[in-house]
Amino acid sequence: MNKATKKTGIICLLIYLFSSCQKDLGNYSYSDLNEVTIAAIDSSYSALSGDRITISPQLSYAQNSDTSLFTYEWLYYGPTGGQNSVDSVVHTGIVLDKVFDFEAGSYNMYYRITEKSTGIIYTKFFNLAIGDLGYEGWLLLSDVNGRSRLDMLNYVSDETFIPQVDILSAMQSNVSLAGSPISVNLGFHHYLQQLYVITSEEGYHLLQPSYETNISGYLYLPLSLLITGSAQRGFADARANMNFFTDYIYTNGGLYYRNPAYQGTVMRTVGPVNTNAANNRFSISPFFATTGVYDNAQTVMFNQDEKRMYRYQGLWGIISSPLIIDGLDMQHDDLIFMDYSTYNSGYVFAVFKDTRTNSYHLAQFTMNGTLALSALLDGPDIADADLFTIDPNWGYLLYAANGKIYEYDLGTRRTALMQDYGERKISYLAFPKMLSPLNPSYFVGTDRYARYSRRLIVCTYEESNPERSGAVQFYTVPTLNRPFVAVDRYEGFGKIVSVVYNEK
Known part of the structure; x- marks a missing residue:
């Protein structure tokens, strides 16, 4: 083949290939994705x-x-x-x-x-x-037109709670609360959490998980049947401190003690323990302070007849003995608040009103009667204070009066205004007392329960709309009298008078 022929063949091949490519391009349609x-x-x-x-x-x-x-x-x-x-x-x-x-x-x-x-x-x-509905979370006992209603913030995750108004109805429970609300309480008996709602007419032992009165062989027990002696009705003045294997219940002038770990399955109370060595019952203030520890469940009460403190040692018997507190004069005092706090290894805090001068003072002492502090309380609105609590973190005394919350610093002995709710009324002020720190091995949320226990709970409402304006606010309380830090707020409840966390 000569060179001319080869050249012609190459040209023809290129023309063919170019023509084929042109046709091929026409056979395809390119477009963007339908994202x-x-x-x-x-x-x-x-x-x-x-x-x-x-x-x-x-x-x-x-x-x-x-x-x-x-x-x-x-x-x-x-x-x-x-x-x-x-x-x-x-x-x-x-x-x-x-x-x-x-x-x-x-x-x-x-x-x-x-x-x-x-x-x-x-x-x-x-x-x-x-x-789970009703399984874990904050139980809120509300006053709705003079009636008792149990509401709840249901736990979902660490900082997520879902409100449920009237948890008993939502769970189709056959428990109907009669009377005005007093308190909702959580105890730990026989390795199970035990819930109690106390109203002016009765105390209700709510059996979990469905809060029914007859479940898995357990029977609903009115609290009146647990009080030593004949069944009684009427709990309008009741106060309860239920803890890890120990309960103290004040009602109708008597303080009763119960320790299921030692008393067996009957679980009836002993008392009244406001009884002296001569076996005579003495009059006490409804405020009392207890450690709540089942093997050392001491409590301190104020003898209103003798104007002095008495201590009951727990476990056995009903006799209480005078608690000597050197340096504390109570002879002209009325007790208006007392509670035990775990602050700094544990102290009793008591607020007194001197009937001669109408002045107020705070006492801080141990269960053994060692006085740590006695100081005059002359902060704003102290005469109108109706709610008190002790900060377990820093030992502050907090009190509520006229829609405001004040903080008394034990170190500086000064009072500071911390919150002003204006026209809203304060119905509840407390740091929650959790069971898990007393024996963490029984509980699954120990770390977050410890965190919850150091938060301040403040419940407020509008006096013109107490049925629906109730709100619960959680705060952390910093040191050095710095402002409260708001954590969560939930509303739409009644007038909340008592709060407890249902631990698991």
Whole structure:
């Protein structure tokens, strides 16, 4: 083949290849992906088991908004919440609308959109925390038009609680609370938490987990049947301190003691323990201070006849003995507050009113009668103070009067205004007393329970609307009289008079 022929053949081949490429380009159509953008799904959600959860995402499509071109699924991937399934579809559809009957736990969830033609997947991840109705959380005893109602902040996760008004009705309990509210209490007996609601008419032992009066062979017991002697009714002046294996109940002028660890399954009280060595009962203030420790459950009470402190040692017998407190003169005093605090290894704090001068003073002493402080209380509104509590962190005395909260510093002996709620009334002021610090091995949330126990609880309401204006506010209390730090606030309750945390 000569050179001219070869050159001609090469030119023809190039022309053919170029022509083929031109035709091939015409056989393909290139376009952008129909990308889907997912919005309006939060990073976390919380609910109670049995609640309906609705999530309506906002979707935008880059090319074609025909929803039939995609599949839409809602899934959780485990193991979470005690379930071992992995990537399980719980609902299909653009919108999640489902009753979740999951057991309590934290679930890793995601929304998955798949394009049918290409198999391309778009996802959005979120967390779902599920709690159990009535199982754990803050129990709030409210006054609603003179009637008692038990409300609850149901625990879902560490700092997430879901409010439930009238928890007994929500759980379809057959317990009906009669009378005006006094207190809600948690004790630990026979290795089980025991809940008690005390009203002006009765004390109710609520058996868990359903708060029914007849469950698993246990019978609902009116508190009146637990008091030593014949059954009595009427608890209008009652005060209770229920703790780890020990209970103290003041009612109708008598202080009664119960220790199921030593008294067996009958669980009746002994007392009244405001009885002296001559076996004579003496009159006491309704305020008393107890350590709450089952093997050393001492309590201190104020003998109003003799104007002095008495101490009951617990465990056996009903006799109390005078507690000598050198340097503390109470001969002209009325006791208006007393409680035990774990502050600095444990002290009794007592506030007195001198009937001669109408002045107020604070005493701080040990269970053995060693006086640590005796100081005049001359802060603002002290004469109107009706609620007191002791800060277990720094030993401050807090008191509420005329819609304000004041803080008395034991070190500087000065009083500072900390909160002013204006027209709102203060119905409850306290640091919660948790059972778990007394014996943490029995409880699952010891670390966070310890954190909860160091928060101040303040409940307020509007006098013109006590049925629905009740609110509970949680604070942390810094040192050096710095302002309270708000943690959480919940509202929509009645006039809250008592709060306790149902530990697990």
